[in-house]
Amino acid sequence: MAQITASVYTSHVPAIGAALDLGKSNEPYWQPVFKGYDFSKQWLRENKPDVIFLVYNDHATAFSLEMIPTFAIGCAAEFEPADEGWGPRPVPLVKGHPELAAHIAQSVIQDDFDLTIVNKMPVDHGLTVPLSLMCGQPAPDNYEWPCPVIPFAVNVVQYPVPSGRRCYQLGRAIRKAVASFDAPLKVQIWGTGGMSHQLQGPRAGLINREWDTAFLDRLIADPAELAQLPHIDYVREAGSEGIELVMWLIARGAMGDESGPGTPRVVHRFYHVPASNTAVGHLILENT
Amino acid sequence: MALDKPYRDIPGTTIFDAEQSRLGYHLNQFCMSLMRPQNRARFKADERAYLDQWPMTEEQKQAVLARDLNWCIRLGGNIYFLAKIGATDGKSFQQMAGSMTGMSEEEYRDMMISGGRSVEGNRRIGEDGSAQAHRQPQGRAGRKEGS
Numbered sequence: 001m002a003q004i005t006a007s008v009y010t011s012h013v014p015a016i017g018a019a020l021d022l023g024k025s026n027e028p029y030w031q032p033v034f035k036g037y038d039f040s041k042q043w044l045r046e047n048k049p050d051v052i053f054l055v056y057n058d059h060a061t062a063f064s065l066e067m068i069p070t071f072a073i074g075c076a077a078e079f080e081p082a083d084e085g086w087g088p089r090p091v092p093l094v095k096g097h098p099e100l101a102a103h104i105a106q107s108v109i110q111d112d113f114d115l116t117i118v119n120k121m122p123v124d125h126g127l128t129v130p131l132s133l134m135c136g137q138p139a140p141d142n143y144e145w146p147c148p149v150i151p152f153a154v155n156v157v158q159y160p161v162p163s164g165r166r167c168y169q170l171g172r173a174i175r176k177a178v179a180s181f182d183a184p185l186k187v188q189i190w191g192t193g194g195m196s197h198q199l200q201g202p203r204a205g206l207i208n209r210e211w212d213t214a215f216l217d218r219l220i221a222d223p224a225e226l227a228q229l230p231h232i233d234y235v236r237e238a239g240s241e242g243i244e245l246v247m248w249l250i251a252r253g254a255m256g257d258e259s260g261p262g263t264p265r266v267v268h269r270f271y272h273v274p275a276s277n278t279a280v281g282h283l284i285l286e287n288t
Numbered sequence: 289m290a291l292d293k294p295y296r297d298i299p300g301t302t303i304f305d306a307e308q309s310r311l312g313y314h315l316n317q318f319c320m321s322l323m324r325p326q327n328r329a330r331f332k333a334d335e336r337a338y339l340d341q342w343p344m345t346e347e348q349k350q351a352v353l354a355r356d357l358n359w360c361i362r363l364g365g366n367i368y369f370l371a372k373i374g375a376t377d378g379k380s381f382q383q384m385a386g387s388m389t390g391m392s393e394e395e396y397r398d399m400m401i402s403g404g405r406s407v408e409g410n411r412r413i414g415e416d417g418s419a420q421a422h423r424q425p426q427g428r429a430g431r432k433e434g435s
Contacts, residue, residue, distance in 0.1 A: 014381055029401075060368040064320040065313055085323055085375025157368055159295075159305040196404075200367045201358060202300030202426065203419035204385040205396060207404025232294045236411050240301050241367075274400040276382045 002100070002181040005049060007251045007264070008040070008190040009219070009283040010133055012056060014125040015276035017089055020132050033280055036270035037133045043267065043284060044134050044146070049188040051097045052149045053104075053174065055250045056126035056192045057156045059084070062118075068158050069116035071170065073108075074123075074151035075101040082122035091128050092138055097148040100181055104150070107177035113170050118153075127151055130192045133282075156193065156244050161231065167246045168227035171253020178254070191251030193244025195271075196237070197278035206239040207279050212271065215245060216281060220266055223252045241278075256287045263288060297412050300419035304366040312364020315352070318342040319369035328376045358388050390425020 019030045061082045063069065079094040105117050127149070135146055155161055162170075171189075178187050195215065198206040215238075218226040227249050234243045256262040264285040272280045295303040302308065309316075318339065321327045331338040339349045351359035352373065360370050367384075374384040386396030399405060409417025418426055 018380070060316070060320060060366065060372075061323070065309060065316050065369075083323055083325070085328070085372045087325075157304065157366065158309050159303050198301065198405075199381065199385045200361055201302060201388050201419070202390070202421075202424050203298070203405065203410055204300075204388050205399055205405040206407060206410065206419075207400075208407045209403065211407070235295055235301070235303065236298055237407060240298075240303065273403055276380070277385045277400060277404075279404070 002178045002183055002185040002187055004175055004178050004189055004254050004287060005186045006047060006188050006284065006286045007255050008130070008134060008188060009248050009251060009281065010130050010190070010192055011194055011275065011278055011280045011282070012126045012129040012192045013275045013278045013280065014084075014129065017125050017129045017132060018086070020137065021090055032272055033275050036272055036280070036282055039268050040134055040282065040284060041136050047286075048146055050147055050185040051100055051187045052147060053152060053178075053187055053189045053254075054127055054130065054149050054192070055152045055154060055190060055247045056130070057244060057247065058121075058153045059124055059126055060157060061124035062121035062153070063155075065158075068155050069118075069153070070155045070162055071113065072116040072118045072121075072153040073101055073105050074118050074121060074153070075105060076119050076121070079121060079123045079149075079151055081128055082124045084124050089125065089128050091132060092144045094123055094127065094131075094145060094151070095148045097150050100178075100185065100187070101150045103181050104174060104177040107180060108170070108173045111173040111176070113173055121151070121153075123151055126153075126192060130190055152250075154247050154250070156246065159231075161243055162246060163231065164227040164229050164246045164249050167249040168223060168253040171250040171255075174250070175254040189251045189254045191248035193247050194238070194242055195245060195279040195281035196239050196242045198239030199241050199277055203239070205277060207273050208237050208239070208242075209271075209273060209279065211237045212279050212281055216269065216271070216283060219248060219252055219283070220264075220285065221258055223249065223258055227253070252285075255285055299410055299413045299415070299417070299421065302361050308364050308366070310364070312348075312366065314342050314344045315348045315360065315363060315365050316369035318344060318352075319365070319372040322372040322376050331376060355387075357384060387429075389427065390429055391427030392429040395427040395429075
């Protein structure tokens with residue numbers, strides 16, 4: 001049977017992708033950001049999964065205002081990096097895992113989560129920046145990501161977005177779905193976005209280190225309670241775009257419970273301000 | 289019964305809800321069209337003519353031509369859509385976000401490097417933080433324009 005072995009949480013700031021693509025990662029501004037991922041790259045090489053289930057949000061790229069799915073699962077065999085207006089990022093095509101994606105869709109929808117099944121969509125920085133941070137730039141002679149990726153897009157652009165509670169419960173349903181897939185796959189689930197940031201209006205640039213730190217603590221040790229936090233607290237305390245953090249609760253919900261046998265252990269934790277407008281937070285949890 | 293919108297009391301912040309989305313539909317869809325290189329080229333060649341192909345209000349067109357992102361947001365624009373205009377202009381997200389504060393690019397970058405904008409005084413309208421209405425514009429860029 002398939003199993004979820006670990007979860008990764010990380011911000012997906014577009015400027016991080018631009019810094020990598022333009023060869024700026026050694027500049028003093030960016031060095032501390034990438035240093036926080038040195039361990040993670042090594043860890044991923046040593047703990048290579050068979051599939052990554054990557055929770056992210058589309059930033060008005062694949063989904064315009066014509067259609068706004070709350071939860072969308074990518075079931076295609078491949079996904080192209082999008083042109084978000086600056087030209088597509090120079091990164092490999094993202095290969096999917098249609099069999100596992102279809103299995104998860106079937107199981108999770110039967111568990112009352114109304115996913116939208118997507119068979120064609122470009123993927124934006126929300127998905128490719130976490131891959132770059134964790135995998136580094138793929139070598140020219142082996143130009144591909146280390147494993148297939150199932151993109152899972154969550155609407156956090158148009159309100160109301162799904163609640164933390166709903167996201168956490170969805171994670172539980174994904175855990176159950178993976179466990180019933182009849183192949184011995186090691187699956188990692190990644191939750192991306194955040195941490196505190198606001199990209200609009202006179203309040204742009206808001207950062208709340210104290211709140212972010214508490215969020216990380218509670219995500220590790222008290223996620224069920226953290227999931228009860230209403231939207232307004234995210235917006236007020238972590239900025240209008242800090243709401244992306246609800247996506248971390250999907251990944252956490254898919255992991256082991258916060259107490260008892262199998263409790264996840266923290267293998268890496270990192271926090272840095274700023275990357276462009278944003279507080280960068282990063283965690284790796286392994287199921288024990 | 290009215291819908292619950294508790295986010296109305298946060299200073300300097302517009303939540304992109306269904307009501308804003310309805311107001312800004314054509315504005316945001318125009319932005320979306322700039323994802324294609326040929327459309328970016330057409331827009332750059334004659335902005336007004338390109339905008340006139342969209343059923344946007346005149347005020348929305350003026351806000352785009354002025355590159356006033358706060359104005360665009362008041363008229364239903366959403367930052368992730370408006371970012372396509374910035375990308376077309378070769379602007380980074382930091383330049384776009386900073387432009388909404390009245391700070392110069394340097395002032396905004398320095399604020400971020402020093403840990404970002406504090407939440408203190410900026411949680412609710414009526415407090416005294418930097419994002420409150422009575423503190424605008426916040427920096428040199430805003431004062432220079434005399435707006």
